[in-house]
Amino acid sequence: MMTDVVAAPRPVYPRTIITTKRKAEPAAPFELKFTDADVKSLSAACKDPAWLARRRRAAWKLYHSIPMPRLNDEAWRRTDLRPFKWHEAELSALNASAGRRPVPTAFLKPLVGKEQGGQLAINGGKVESRHFDAALRRKGVVFTDFAAAAVKHEALVKKYMGKAVKADEGKFAAMAESLMDSGIFLYVPKNVEVALPLHSVLWASAQSQFTRVLVVLEEGASVTYVHELASPEGATAPTLHAGIVELVVGKNASLKFVELQSLGLNVWNFTHERAIAGAGAKLDWVFSAIGSHVTKNFSEIDLNGDGGWGRMSGFYFAEGDQHLDHDTQQNHNAPHTTSDLLFKGALRDQSRSVWQGMIYVAPGAQKADGYQANRNLVLSKSARADSIPGLEILADDVRCTHGATVGQLEEEHIFYLMSRGVPRPEAQKVVVDGFFDPIMQRIAFDGVIARLKKSIETKMARSGSGE
Amino acid sequence: MTSVLEIRNLHVSVADKPILKGVNLLVKQGEVHALMGPNGTGKSTLAYTLMGHPLYVVTGGQVIFKGVDLLELAPDERSRLGLFLAFQYPVAIPGVSVANFLRTALNARRRAANPADKGIPIPEFRKLLKAKMDMLQVSHDFAGRYLNDGFSGGEKKRAEILQMATLDPEIAVLDETDSGLDIDALRIVAEGVNKLAGPNMGALVITHYQRILNYIKPNVVHIMLGGQIVESGEADLALHLEERGYDWVREKYQEKAEA
Ligand SMILES: Nc1ncnc2c1ncn2[C@@H]1O[C@H](COP(=O)(O)OP(=O)(O)OP(=O)(O)O)[C@@H](O)[C@H]1O
Ligand SMILES: [Mg+2]
Numbered sequence: 001m002m003t004d005v006v007a008a009p010r011p012v013y014p015r016t017i018i019t020t021k022r023k024a025e026p027a028a029p030f031e032l033k034f035t036d037a038d039v040k041s042l043s044a045a046c047k048d049p050a051w052l053a054r055r056r057r058a059a060w061k062l063y064h065s066i067p068m069p070r071l072n073d074e075a076w077r078r079t080d081l082r083p084f085k086w087h088e089a090e091l092s093a094l095n096a097s098a099g100r101r102p103v104p105t106a107f108l109k110p111l112v113g114k115e116q117g118g119q120l121a122i123n124g125g126k127v128e129s130r131h132f133d134a135a136l137r138r139k140g141v142v143f144t145d146f147a148a149a150a151v152k153h154e155a156l157v158k159k160y161m162g163k164a165v166k167a168d169e170g171k172f173a174a175m176a177e178s179l180m181d182s183g184i185f186l187y188v189p190k191n192v193e194v195a196l197p198l199h200s201v202l203w204a205s206a207q208s209q210f211t212r213v214l215v216v217l218e219e220g221a222s223v224t225y226v227h228e229l230a231s232p233e234g235a236t237a238p239t240l241h242a243g244i245v246e247l248v249v250g251k252n253a254s255l256k257f258v259e260l261q262s263l264g265l266n267v268w269n270f271t272h273e274r275a276i277a278g279a280g281a282k283l284d285w286v287f288s289a290i291g292s293h294v295t296k297n298f299s300e301i302d303l304n305g306d307g308g309w310g311r312m313s314g315f316y317f318a319e320g321d322q323h324l325d326h327d328t329q330q331n332h333n334a335p336h337t338t339s340d341l342l343f344k345g346a347l348r349d350q351s352r353s354v355w356q357g358m359i360y361v362a363p364g365a366q367k368a369d370g371y372q373a374n375r376n377l378v379l380s381k382s383a384r385a386d387s388i389p390g391l392e393i394l395a396d397d398v399r400c401t402h403g404a405t406v407g408q409l410e411e412e413h414i415f416y417l418m419s420r421g422v423p424r425p426e427a428q429k430v431v432v433d434g435f436f437d438p439i440m441q442r443i444a445f446d447g448v449i450a451r452l453k454k455s456i457e458t459k460m461a462r463s464g465s466g467e
Numbered sequence: 468m469t470s471v472l473e474i475r476n477l478h479v480s481v482a483d484k485p486i487l488k489g490v491n492l493l494v495k496q497g498e499v500h501a502l503m504g505p506n507g508t509g510k511s512t513l514a515y516t517l518m519g520h521p522l523y524v525v526t527g528g529q530v531i532f533k534g535v536d537l538l539e540l541a542p543d544e545r546s547r548l549g550l551f552l553a554f555q556y557p558v559a560i561p562g563v564s565v566a567n568f569l570r571t572a573l574n575a576r577r578r579a580a581n582p583a584d585k586g587i588p589i590p591e592f593r594k595l596l597k598a599k600m601d602m603l604q605v606s607h608d609f610a611g612r613y614l615n616d617g618f619s620g621g622e623k624k625r626a627e628i629l630q631m632a633t634l635d636p637e638i639a640v641l642d643e644t645d646s647g648l649d650i651d652a653l654r655i656v657a658e659g660v661n662k663l664a665g666p667n668m669g670a671l672v673i674t675h676y677q678r679i680l681n682y683i684k685p686n687v688v689h690i691m692l693g694g695q696i697v698e699s700g701e702a703d704l705a706l707h708l709e710e711r712g713y714d715w716v717r718e719k720y721q722e723k724a725e726a
Contacts, residue, residue, distance in 0.1 A: 410558075411521065412558050413558060413560055415520055415521070415542060416554070416557070416558050416560065417560070417568070417571075417572075418519075418541065418542040418543040418546070419518050419519075419542050419543075419545075419546055419552055419554075420543075420546055420568070420569075420572040420575075420630060420634065421543050421546035421547045421572050421575045421576050421579070421634065422543055422571055422572055422575045423541075423543045423575060424541070424543070426571065426575060427543075430560075430563055430567075430568070430571055431560065431563070433562065433563070434560055434561055434562025434563035434613070435561070435562055436562070437561075437562030437563070437613075438562060
């Protein structure tokens with residue numbers, strides 16, 4: 001089905017019916033087991049400066065004041081947290097024994113062009129490799145692990161940490177801030193253009209991981225930054241990742257941010273991500289979700305200054321019993337702001353995706369132009385995609401459009417391709433590739449496209465109850 | 468050896484409704500056959516059935532192509548054996564460019580012949596596609612466009628012939644390829660078909676108009692009525708139809724027209 005509504009105050013959209021009969025609550029405690037003393041030890045292990053240790057403790061208090069989300073919380077209606085054994089999660093930073101595998105070299109290849117301005121790989125909280133262009137350093141660009149930044153660039157980190165994502169936004173924001181064991185800090189000073197792309201890899205070890213990415217572009221700065229979050233592919237024991245991503249894009253600054261999630265199929269992944277963009281700022285944000293057992297992402301852009309522009313492009317491909325839930329929000333808080341969101345996903349086996357999007361236009365944000373579309377291709381009978389667009393418009397001179405579709409592979413398309421000699425499995429792959437092409441066009445980085453295409457190929461070729 | 472497509476007493480139903488009621492036809496490589504007939508008599512049904520569309524159920528008869536029982540093969544195998552269908556209504560495949568699609572189709576042929584084949588080298592493919600596009604006088608930006616997506620009626624037909632020219636079949640069925648083409652395009656497409664037809668390709672040209680037959684000279688003209696081929700004759704049969712319509716055929720084969 002397809003709905004395209006122009007500036008409609010009350011959109012008509014499919015609502016998923018939730019059965020009211022609830023399963024019995026599990027007997028296991030629905031909470032992490034860590035104590036205040038554990039958090040203190042974590043702080044010590046991460047060599048927190050005093051100010052960061054204080055923030056960690058404050059966030060830990062917050063964490064306890066927020067209950068674990070349940071299915072009757074609006075944002076969590078479609079993602080059930082009960083099957084995860086919360087009390088069994090371990091802090092990898094406190095477990096020296098936690099088996100660490102080196103970061104696979106595939107993740108260390110540049111994805112944008114051949115040369116990079118810098119690359120930083122963090123393995124289970126420890127910096128495994130780093131390279132950073134000396135010329136960029138001289139210009140005042142900072143690209144380092146969060147722990148180092150908290151000490152060496154205290155004033156900057158203090159100033160911006162929490163500007164975009166606050167620990168009190170939700171259980172997992174508080175969790176990520178209080179239990180952080182690794183992270184990245186990128187800072188580009190005023191009017192500095194970083195010509196070569198930067199690349200970071202957060203490689204999660206076999207145990208739970210809590211991460212933070214903080215990117216700050218001062219006025220007129222620009223950079224292309226690729227960030228990867230990944231963990232071993234074959235791992236089976238359920239583990240946890242909670243993360244915060246903050247993007248602060250100053251006046252007239254320009255950020256291209258590519259975020260690739262390739263976690264193992266054992267990981268329960270929760271993130272709070274927000275970009276705040278100033279007047280005339282440009283933000284081009286690409287997401288890809290390939291891995292994880294469960295993902296719940298909150299991704300938002302706040303267009304806070306006149307003429308700000310933000311684009312969000314999402315790619316996901318779910319298989320097996322993967323459950324990928326993306327909650328997006330485009331906030332037009334100033335006049336003449338433009339946002340453009342396109343999320344496209346394919347699903348096979350018994351997998352499930354949820355996309356819930358909202359365009360919000362604040363009072364007085366005249367001439368705002370917002371677009372959101374979510375397209376799903378359901379490849380099997382037992383896969384399911386929920387697609388829920390939403391608009392909330394409090395200004396009168398705006399243009400907002402949205403569309404949501406859930407479709408299947410069309411036999412007429414497959415027949416047409418087969419009539420040219422292409423065998424069925426390949427014909428299906430061609431149609432799926434075609435479905436994703438509009439997203440690839442928006443990504444425009446060859447290495448990233450190749451990576452995503454490879455994941456399509458792998459997932460399509462996987463044997464199983466694909467259809 | 469000359470490839471032969473032989474249709475013997477073919478019966479086909481769609482949604483349990485009998486459409487083809489005993490079609491007999493023999494097309495050889497190098498021959499051009501025209502197939503004409505009123506709307507809804509089963510011409511496209513024959514074309515789809517030959518290509519193996521799953522909706523068309525064969526209830527009787529045989530189709531032998533190059534000595535092989537065609538009806539046993541999946542559509543992709545039929546294509547790789549040398550059969551081609553230019554669709555009356557080609558579907559759009561969003562996100563798949565003409566060039567990418569054709570390269571996939573060519574590589575599928577190469578890989579079927581030799582599983583170790585690495586695929587056609589890109590420069591060689593570009594050269595081939597360019598030559599075919601020039602032959603059919605289509606602009607080169609065609610290659611980068613999504614297949615049939617937003618194509619005009621005439622562009623779709625040209626894209627079909629471009630595919631035919633690239634895949635180089637032994638027998639091609641052209642289902643109303645002339646409909647929707649402007650006069651110049653018709654001539655260009657017809658010339659293209661003639662270049663391919665020669666000794667290497669046989670063609671079954673389904674059409675409503677004598678016009679295309681001015682360019683593509685048929686060896687035989689067949690008239691289909693009520694799911695059967697009721698008349699076959701020389702090229703002037705088409706002219707005759709153009710002047711007089713189908714009424715005389717209906718009268719002559721009344722019981723079949725009513726069936
Ligand atoms: N997929 C289908 N579903 C239902 N009926 C069909 C289908 N395909 C063909 N038919 C029916 O079969 C009959 C023959 O159709 P067909 O398309 O073969 O005719 P045709 O001779 O090609 O006509 P035209 O000259 O209009 O193209 C028609 O009555 C048509 O409605
Ligand atoms: Mg027809």
